[in-house]
Amino acid sequence: xxxxxxxxxxxxxxxxxxxxxxxxxxxxxxxxxxxxxxxxxxxxxxxxxxxxxxxxxxxxxxxxxxxxxx
Amino acid sequence: xxxxxxxxxxxxxxxxxxxxxxxxxxxxxxxxxxxxxxxxxxxxxxxxxxxxxxxxxxxxxxxxxxxxxxxxxxxxxxxxxxxxxxxxxxxxxxxxxxxxxxxxxxxxxxxxxxxxxxxxxxxxxxxxxxxxxxxxxxxxxxxxxxxxxxxxxxxxxxxxxxxxxxxxxxxxxxxxxxxxxxxxxxxxxxxxxxxxxxxxxxxxxxxxxxxxxxxxxxxxxxxxxxxxxxxxxxxxxxxxxxxxxxxxxxxxxxxxxxxxxxxxxxxxxxxxxxxxxxxxxxxxxxxxxxxxxxxxxxxxxxxxxxxxxxxxxxxxxxxxxxxxxxxxxxxxxxxxxxxxxxxxxxxxxxxxxxxxxxxxxxxxxxxxxxxxxxxxxxxxxxxxxxxxxxxxxxxxxxxxxxxxxxxxxxxxxxxx
Numbered sequence: 001x002x003x004x005x006x007x008x009x010x011x012x013x014x015x016x017x018x019x020x021x022x023x024x025x026x027x028x029x030x031x032x033x034x035x036x037x038x039x040x041x042x043x044x045x046x047x048x049x050x051x052x053x054x055x056x057x058x059x060x061x062x063x064x065x066x067x068x069x070x
Numbered sequence: 071x072x073x074x075x076x077x078x079x080x081x082x083x084x085x086x087x088x089x090x091x092x093x094x095x096x097x098x099x100x101x102x103x104x105x106x107x108x109x110x111x112x113x114x115x116x117x118x119x120x121x122x123x124x125x126x127x128x129x130x131x132x133x134x135x136x137x138x139x140x141x142x143x144x145x146x147x148x149x150x151x152x153x154x155x156x157x158x159x160x161x162x163x164x165x166x167x168x169x170x171x172x173x174x175x176x177x178x179x180x181x182x183x184x185x186x187x188x189x190x191x192x193x194x195x196x197x198x199x200x201x202x203x204x205x206x207x208x209x210x211x212x213x214x215x216x217x218x219x220x221x222x223x224x225x226x227x228x229x230x231x232x233x234x235x236x237x238x239x240x241x242x243x244x245x246x247x248x249x250x251x252x253x254x255x256x257x258x259x260x261x262x263x264x265x266x267x268x269x270x271x272x273x274x275x276x277x278x279x280x281x282x283x284x285x286x287x288x289x290x291x292x293x294x295x296x297x298x299x300x301x302x303x304x305x306x307x308x309x310x311x312x313x314x315x316x317x318x319x320x321x322x323x324x325x326x327x328x329x330x331x332x333x334x335x336x337x338x339x340x341x342x343x344x345x346x347x348x349x350x351x352x353x354x355x356x357x358x359x360x361x362x363x364x365x366x367x368x369x370x371x372x373x374x375x376x377x378x379x380x381x382x383x384x385x386x387x388x389x390x391x392x393x394x395x396x397x398x399x400x401x402x403x404x405x406x407x408x409x410x411x412x413x414x415x416x417x418x419x420x421x422x423x424x425x426x427x428x429x430x431x432x433x434x435x436x437x438x439x440x441x442x443x444x445x446x447x448x449x450x451x452x453x454x455x456x457x458x459x460x461x462x463x464x465x466x467x468x469x470x471x472x473x474x475x476x477x478x479x480x481x482x483x484x485x486x
Contacts, residue, residue: 002321006463009324009336013465017342 092354093151094184094392096140097370100128100172101159102362106193106235109226110263110291120365120384127164128362133172135387136360137179143392144183147353152184155191156210162196166204173208189213191261193227195235197242206254212246213259213287214239218273219280222265243281259285266307274318278327287330288315292374295434295444305444309451316456335456338423339465339473356396364388366395368404375433378403404429407439414442419474420453 102124104111125132144152154176156169173188180186190205194214205212216239217223224234249255260283262273277283290308293301312331319329359367364387372379382400412426426432427443434441443449461467 001317001459001462003463005320005324006459009320010460010463010465013336013339013460014341016340 089147089351089353090349091147091149091356092352093153093356094140094143094147094149095355095357096152096154097157097357097359098136098154099124099157099159099359099361100169101161101163102126103163104158104160104193105163105195105229106160107228107230109228120361124365125362126159127168128172130168130171132362132364132387133175135364137176139360139364139366139387139390139392140176140180141183144180146391146393149184152180152186153189154186155189157191160193160196161190162192162201166198166200169201170204170207173204173210177208187211191215193235194239194242194246195229196238197245199245202245202249202255206249209255211256211258213261214243214246215261215263216243216277216281217262217265218268219276222268222273225265226263240281243283247282257284259283259287261287261289263289263291264308264311265291266304266311268311270311270314271318274315274322278323284323284327285330286327288312290431290445290448293431293444294374294376295432295437295441297444302444306447306451308445308448312448312452313455316452316459320459331452332456335423335453339460339470358392358395360387366390368400371428372404372430374430375439377435378433378438403439407432410440412440412442418450420450423453423474424449 102121103126128136140152143149161169176188177186188208188210189212190210191213192215194216204210215227216236217225217227220234220236223236223239227235229235243258243260246255246258250257260277260281262277264270274286277286293305297305315329316332319327319332323329357369359370361367366385366387368379368382370379383398385395407429408425411421412432415421415424415426418424424443427445427449429439431443431445432439432441457470460470
């Protein structure tokens with residue numbers, strides 16, 4: 001294991017943030033390899049909306065009206 | 071005056087009851103035949119007995135009817151994002167001129183209703199210059215199915231004459247990459263079905279170094295809990311496969327490659343996670359499958375739950391609205407399965423993140439969706455490996471446990 005890379009990953013994780021939406025609906029389509037159509041994260045329950053964080057930058061940003069008020 | 075008040079009152083009640091959809095993913099099977107004959111293919115495995123009877127290629131009339139179906143769906147559900155994924159069979163078996171017309175027609179009639187996006191999932195065997203031009207014209211993002219370098223891909227992904235497909239896919243991925251470099255299309259993604267016997271160090275290098283692709287999605291093979299004992303032995307090896315892939319990604323791709331499964335898992339360990347409640351009656355992501363004859367179906371990734379899948383009613387866009395379709399009891403089955411943690415998982419450390427796994431892998435003839443995933447041991451092996459790796463890299467142990475526990479508490483208190 002490359003310790004420098006693991007440390008870099010840890011630093012990157014700790015400095016980023018994630019917004020998750022608690023809601024229903026289907027899990028994203030697993031047969032679709034296209035990164036631009038996948039908004040989902042874990043099975044079923046939580047769906048990220050493409051906001052901050054290094055891991056979802058490939059998702060298109062949501063339209064303003066898909067943001068949910070806190 | 072009273073009439074006005076009465077109207078307002080009804081309108082208010084309608085608004086209160088109205089369900090809205092964040093993203094509708096339409097898996098649009100525009101071609102129902104394939105130029106490959108992959109031995110593991112879920113689509114031609116017999117679960118859908120009507121496959122061979124459907125039109126090989128969707129007609130213009132059906133495209134028009136489908137468009138009306140989606141248009142009314144957008145109105146009924148105020149759909150924010152309409153994501154149309156051209157699928158098959160193999161969608162590039164359609165004539166590119168018809169594809170061009172179809173995209174024009176869909177855009178002209180739907181782009182004012184919702185934020186419309188197109189993508190295509192292809193086996194990459196037939197990707198001509200004309201096809202790339204039409205994909206670029208309509209800003210269609212591209213996912214290519216491939217299982218590895220030639221010695222692995224050509225084990226199962228064969229054409230109808232038994233010939234391998236790798237070389238053709240390789241050349242076409244290069245063409246797509248060139249179009250991406252010119253800014254004509256977005257960078258492509260690859261989807262790969264895992265095999266416990268394959269070398270994923272080699273395959274990862276092939277995808278990222280030889281093919282130069284930065285978006286990867288690895289799928290566990292279709293299985294449910296009725297898998298026989300021999301298969302269950304194999305399943306434990308998928309944990310090793312996933313760990314190998316994670317290590318490869320960490321060593322070589324962490325900076326510029328996104329592997330969907332790892333991105334999803336790691337998103338649980340960001341420094342800050344903010345949970346937001348969706349509004350009432352809000353569905354963030356909904357999938358609908360539309361066939362070449364206009365039949366509407368449930369998500370076909372659920373085919374491993376075959377006995378349940380076959381019970382799901384079929385309908386046609388000519389006779390049913392999206393609203394009629396989504397109010398069927400099968401969707402209640404799915405919602406219940408996804409929101410109910412299997413009993414076996416209740417004491418598991420990872421339960422709030424894994425949620426028992428994908429529902430199709432939880433299915434058995436005797437218990438429906440009540441059991442844990444047939445891939446439980448493999449998933450747990452990956453999660454433990456990732457957690458140990460993060461801790462070895464300096465991730466605070468208590469913070470990691472809090473992230474898991476906090477997620478569990480959020481799950482318990484935050485579910486609506």
